[in-house]
Amino acid sequence: MKVGLDVGGTKTDAVAVDHTGRIVARVRIPTGWGADAVTRTVIDAVDALAAEGMDRAAVRSVGIGIPGQVEPGTARVVHAVNLGVDELDLAAAVGPTLGVPVRVENDVKAAALGAYALRGAGGAHPATMAYLNLGTGVAAGIVARGRLWRGAHGTAGEVGHISIDPAGPLCRCGQRGCIEALAGGGAIAERWAGAGALPVLEVFDAADAGDPAARQLRAGLARGVGAAVRVLVLTADVDVVVLGGGLTALGERLLADVAAELAESAEASPFMRSLRLGERVELLPPGSPAAALGAALVGAAGEAQNETEETLVHG
Numbered sequence: 001m002k003v004g005l006d007v008g009g010t011k012t013d014a015v016a017v018d019h020t021g022r023i024v025a026r027v028r029i030p031t032g033w034g035a036d037a038v039t040r041t042v043i044d045a046v047d048a049l050a051a052e053g054m055d056r057a058a059v060r061s062v063g064i065g066i067p068g069q070v071e072p073g074t075a076r077v078v079h080a081v082n083l084g085v086d087e088l089d090l091a092a093a094v095g096p097t098l099g100v101p102v103r104v105e106n107d108v109k110a111a112a113l114g115a116y117a118l119r120g121a122g123g124a125h126p127a128t129m130a131y132l133n134l135g136t137g138v139a140a141g142i143v144a145r146g147r148l149w150r151g152a153h154g155t156a157g158e159v160g161h162i163s164i165d166p167a168g169p170l171c172r173c174g175q176r177g178c179i180e181a182l183a184g185g186g187a188i189a190e191r192w193a194g195a196g197a198l199p200v201l202e203v204f205d206a207a208d209a210g211d212p213a214a215r216q217l218r219a220g221l222a223r224g225v226g227a228a229v230r231v232l233v234l235t236a237d238v239d240v241v242v243l244g245g246g247l248t249a250l251g252e253r254l255l256a257d258v259a260a261e262l263a264e265s266a267e268a269s270p271f272m273r274s275l276r277l278g279e280r281v282e283l284l285p286p287g288s289p290a291a292a293l294g295a296a297l298v299g300a301a302g303e304a305q306n307e308t309e310e311t312l313v314h315g
Contacts, residue, residue, distance in 0.1 A: 001058040004114075004296025005045050006107060006289075007031055007038060007066045009082035009136075014045040015292040016054040021117070025052040026289060034084040038066075039093040046098060062102045063299020064090055065110030065291050072154055075104040082136070105298040107291055108133045108157070109148055112141025114294030115242045115284055126239035130157070130232040131290075134254075135245035136186040138179055138228060142236055149236070160184065164227045179231075183224025185247050188217055200247055218257065221247075225254075226261035229277055244284035255283055 001024075006013040008031055016025040027048040032041045042064060050056045068080030075091035091102040112131035119125065131141045138160035142149040149156050160180030161173045168177025169187065181187045189199040193213070196202050200221075206214035229241050248254060259278040266272035284290055 001055060001060060002296045002300040003046055003049060003054075003059055003062045004110075004292040004294065004299060005042060005062070005064045006110065006291035006295055007041065007064060007083070008107070009067065012041050012045050013289060013292045014049055015289050015296060016049045016052075016059070017293065017296045023289060023293065025049045025054040026292070027052055031083065035086075035088045035093075038080075038083055038085055038088065039090070042090065042094045043097050059098075059100055061100055061296075061299040062094075062098055063110070063295040063297065063301075064102065064104045065107040065295035065298070066090070066104060067107050069154075070104050070106050072150075075102060077104060101299070103299045103301065105295065106141075106154075107295075108139045109141040109150070110294035110298055111244060111291035112143050112157075112294065113148060113297050114290035114292065115244060115288070116143040116146065117293060117297065118288060118290055119240075119242065128236065128238040130236065130238040130241045131284075132159070132225070132228055132232065132241055132243050133245040134183060134185070134225065134243060134247035137184045138224065140228065140232060140241075142232070142238065144236075159228045159231050162227070162231060164224070179224045179228050181224075182220040183228070183247075188221060192217060201250065204250060204253055221254075222257035222261040225258045226265060226277075229258070229262060229281055230265070230272075233275060233277060233280065239280065241281050242284050243281065244288070244290060248283050249286065251283065251286070255281070 002017050004015050011028050012031045014027050015023045018024050029045055029048055032038055066077055067082050068077045070077055076089045078087050090104050095102045115131045116129050128144045133139050140157035140159050142157050161178050163175045163177045165177030169181045170176055171178035171181035185200050192199045192203055194202040203214045203217045207218040232238055232241050262277040
């Protein structure tokens with residue numbers, strides 16, 4: 001049995017996965033703020049899985065997907081600002097209590113592994129896949145034949161900070177017109193005058209009602225996502241780009257906008273049309289446990305994680 005946790009800014013999704021790859025238990029609990037509270041959240045999530053029927057004695061590993069930077073080869077997380085964590089060695093913090101090996105991965109990269117595994121559950125794994133996370137920010141994870149591609153310094157997939165409009169809105173990274181400044185939920189919320197709990201949904205609804213500011217923001221979102229898809233296909237030539245993250249709760253409304261943007265941008269280019277970008281974009285199913293499942297795969301990969309992910313993803 002392996003356990004995976006997706007530690008998010010407001011909630012933590014946890015799954016227990018048996019040796020066949022079947023999810024036998026799943027829980028969601030609130031995430032605490034700060035290093036001590038995050039540590040407690042991880043322990044509480046594993047306890048909650050046991051309360052749901054998971055055989056605690058059968059657990060052999062715990063994997064954790066978490067925002068922020070994870071130092072390669074360690075369980076040390078730094079700059080997880082959405083969790084109030086400056087620096088935290090999760091293996092040292094929770095390992096003695098859990099009593100099993102604990103391994104940590106960036107949440108988007110973990111979700112990429114999980115999305116790849118879920119997509120291939122019916123025996124149809126793509127050779128290469130990109131998982132594009134559309135949440136507060138924008139980032140991607142790339143999986144090639146079951147293994148994460150991190151790049152030389154772990155920044156492969158950081159498409160959110162590619163500038164596509166030097167005269168565009170200011171991005172938190174200091175550049176202008178970054179994909180994240182156009183398509184990130186946080187950036188859209190800052191530029192929208194509404195004060196509701198779901199600002200991007202408000203933008204879509206207001207755009208449908210004809211609000212010019214909302215229409216501009218909605219068009220910018222589609223433009224940013226379309227640019228990210230083009231970058232991922234043109235640089236890594238992935239078979240499919242799976243869209244996940246909080247903004248994908250918009251479902252077909254978002255997918256239709258992105259498809260229209262890709263079609264329009266390819267209208268004048270036979271080469272771009274030949275790539276059939278619209279056909280290579282999919283939505284992660286709502287409520288998918290991709291991030292937690294991917295974390296479980298990371299946790300079970302052992303010390304030679306990079307060498308064994310392919311076997312794990314294929315069961």
